[in-house]
Amino acid sequence: MIGPVLDGVAVVLGLNLLLCLVRVLGGPTGRDRLLGVLLTGSTGAALLAVLSVSTGVPALRDAALVMTALASVVAVARLRAETEEP
């Protein structure tokens, strides 16, 4: 019973990923685009977690964990580069 629900949720989350693209392409500043990356990262992590349960592959939980943890590294890279460059 839970299977179709999870599949539907996966489709909805996938559409959300595409919607993020509007902000990524629209900008206007680099930080706005970066927000798109952050939201994409956590949406992707949620999607992987859903797939790990619906397909029964436990390794996808690790992928979700890694994706969440490293999404903030991209943001930190942006912030430190902004600090260092005039």
Added chain:
Amino acid sequence: MSAGLLLEILSAVLVVAGAGFFTVGTVGLVRLPDLRTRLHALTKADNLGLGLVVLGLVLQAGSVGAAVKLLVVWFLAMPASAVVAHLMSRGGGLGATGGAAEGPGTPGEGGAGGR
């Protein structure tokens, strides 16, 4: 048997609610007018969405280890998105001067930063 069914229904409700919050957050990111309001949409709706999805999945996880790992995903996402949002709403990754330098454009934050 009926307890299992109840658990499945609860899990489905939580996951669907989480997906709903993700959608709200994404729509907010697209529709809201400037960086700080977008940050607001992103952090709140996004954390709640991830949290609800994770809670729903924890009920289906099967083992304690799997459940804990799913919860760790959420616990990792919460401080990360809060801190990153805070830093991005300031003038830059700069120190105390960064926030004040950007102040005048935005009344609420600028007043607090000026003091």
Added chain:
Amino acid sequence: MSTLEWYLWVAAALLGLACVRLLLARDPLVRLIAINVAGSGSLLVLVTLAARTDPPDPVPHALVLTGIVITVAFTGVGLVLLRRIEEAAEDAAAETAGEAAGAPGEDGAAGNGEGP
């Protein structure tokens, strides 16, 4: 159409788009992105062909992992070279500007950014 055929068409689309863009793009950064996308397309071919058996073939998966690491290695080298080229252009521009104004341009540009 089977799932695997569909993904092979997706891979072909990625490769076609990326190769053409690689040849036509003027910005080196876009070329790097194009190589990365083309790489993803070819990895998709490998992973799809590995999925023909159940369980999937581990050898192409290992090849794909190797490919991902090689990709990040050459992307890093390409980006560092790109930065060096741009730095050289910036310095040359600052030098000519400094000569024109009769003042050390390097200092002026750096001080301006750090103002507050």
Added chain:
Amino acid sequence: MGDDPVGLLDVLLGLAVVGVAGTALTARRRMGAVVSFLVLGVLLAVLWSRLGAPDVALAEAAIGTGVTGALFVDAVTRGPPETRGAPAARPAGPVPWQGVRAALPGGLAAVLLGAGLGTAFAGAVLAGTAPGGLTGQVLGRMDAAGVEHPVSAVLLNFRSYDTLLEVVVLFVAVLSVTATLGEERPRHAPPSARAATLVWFCRVLAPVLVLVAAWVLLAGSDRPGGAFQSGAVLAGALILMDTAGLGPGPDHGRLLRAALVVGPAAFLVVAAGGLVVEGEWLALDPAWAGGVIVALETLLALSIGVALTVVFLALGRGRVSPP
């Protein structure tokens, strides 16, 4: 799953991947292109998991969205200011219709190339007398592999030559990157000028990432995970440490070099040891294989993490400034 009709999620995912690749390749601003490419990485991670490749999904999540993202974002942020994303006027922007007319031959070429390749690939599915590939051979020899996860067995035992050369490629990348570095140019703002919150955050998150890296590494022996994924997460941790001013700075040059070399060196020692003990280059005795592989993977993860970090840091270290 070969003959299943294609499902809704698969169709959406395929269209999304092609669409996002299109925007990443044609975005007008560099930051837009780069960020689209990162979104493509997330979609690809989901795609790999749909195709039954959780190892690749894990690597894509760690490398594709983490380290590659940090590299691209850093390079674009430090790049020339007019491409940084502010709505600056493009010099002599072309008339829109001209752009379309110029893009037409390119689009046509892309369609033709894609159609040709697609026909060839779709034929390849049906061709081949042994569609089983090498699955049977690998699974049949798993008892001699030393690890329980087939992909790790292929990477570090059955086809370890590939992995050795790959680590060497990474090493060469680090060498060529450091060759472009001159004397260290003073940074515009030292780490002490960074916001206290940022430094605190990096200090808190870095050890968590090291833990995740260790977990991914140890998971590699019986489930998806391993040296590359772990090394990529470790690189993320090292980047955070450097941001907090704790990283392997210039003072740690010798330590850094040792960490870089130890992985390839250990691999060569194992390869030569196979020659001495087993009489064959890179051969592993099944009795020893498990321990050797885990030890080797640990050192490799360290080297890979440090190598990726050095490449990242080289972006920010300018070359010698002109006199």
